[in-house]
Amino acid sequence: MGPGNRPLDLEWLEDFLALAETGNFSRAAEARAIAQPAFSRHIRALEDWVGVELFDRSAHPAALTPAGRRFLPLLEAVLANLEAARIKARAAHDIAAASLRFAATHVLSLTFFPRWLAGVEARLRLGPIQTMSDSSHACEDLMLQRRVQFVLCHGHAEVPGRLDEAQYPMHQISDDVLLPVSAPAPDGPQPLHAMGQADAVPVLAYSEASGLGRIMRSRMRGVFSDTPDATPALPGGVAVVFTAHHAVLLKTMAQEGRGVAWLPQxxxxxxxxxxxxxxxxxxxxxxPVEIRLYRQRAEMAPVAEALWELTAAAAGRVL
Known part of the structure; x- marks a missing residue:
């Protein structure tokens, strides 16, 4: 095994600095609180790793070789950078632990979340907040990967999601309703497209990644599939003409007269x-749908636990 492939023990580097400072194996070993034979083996192992002798043992006190003198300032810089990296990593950890990390679905991050957060902040000092906005499926992934403390999303009691199946704690913090909406007809306030019309109704649907889509497919099985359900019958049926997982995009398409979309009120x-x-x-x-807040199952930072306690006290009503 060549020198470049040998494992390196960071203790050897500290031993090197001690010997470079004292020039005496005994005093350096004492300063490092190890026996001299072991200390000498560490210095020799480091020299084997580097591939050259770093100390002139014939000199008294032991002196650095030209290679050792070149190695010393570079090693000091490496150790200083390692210490700085450790300090910065710990600081980043402390900042993350002190911050609140939310994942919210696109539609709730634009509508409900800012207003709800303002109500929370009126009652609780929160500190730094990190928010990620994505599809329902992606938000669930962030929670399952422990990258966020809370997930804000729509839900339905009869349509469990992955967080429900994994038994993540949840509070219902408000409610909402998906309404079938269309652009108005050119000659009046009536809808351009309406459920129950004679022709097939053009529908703007949610994708598989959308939590609202999962709810719609479950609650409207008789409309969007051949599975019998209690939903009303349609004379001409439906035709899905556009699919997306952003409710905001479906809203825009509905306003342009492209079809009927079920959008949160x-x-x-x-x-x-x-x-x-x-x-x-x-x-x-x-x-009808619920607006839900899920949390991590494990104990969280004090500020996150305080927020959860606040939502528990206010569950079912908007703060």
Missing amino acids: SLIADELRSGALVVAGGEEWNV
Whole structure:
């Protein structure tokens, strides 16, 4: 095994510095609190690793060879950088431990989360906050990988997700409803596309990665598949003409008259008031959903535990 392949023990580097400072094997070994024979073996092992002698043992006191003098400042720089790396890593860990890390679905990060967070901050000093916005499936991944402390998403009691199956603690912190909506017809406030029309209804659907899509496929099995269900029958059926996992994108497509989309009321309240979108079906087509906050199962930082206790006290109502 050549010198470059030998394992290196960091203790040897500290031994080298002690001997370079004292020039005496006995005093250096004493300073390092090890027996002199073991200390001498460490110095020899380091020289074997480097591939050259670092000390002139014939001199009294022991002196650095030209190779040793070149090695010394470089080694001091390496050890200083290692110590700096250790300090910075610990500082980064402390900052992360003191911060709150949320994953929120796209739609809730744009609508519900800022308002809810403001209510929490009025009651609790939170400190640094990190938020990641993604699809429901990606948010679940972040929780399962322990990269976030909390996940904010929509849910339904009869449609369990992966976090439910893994028994992650959850609070319902508000509620919402998916409404079938369409752009208005050119000649009035009636929907351009409506559930129950004679022709097939063009539907703007959620993708597989969307939690809202998972809920819709479960609650509307009789509409979007051949599986019998209690959902109302459609004379002309439906035709899925567009698919995405962003509710905001489906909202834009609905406003452009491309079809009917089931969108969270929290997302389209302004559009419903202004008439930019109109409800495209009766109440039997509405899908009630919950706004949920999931947490890690293990104990979290004190500020995260305090937030969870606050949401427990306010579960079921918006802070």
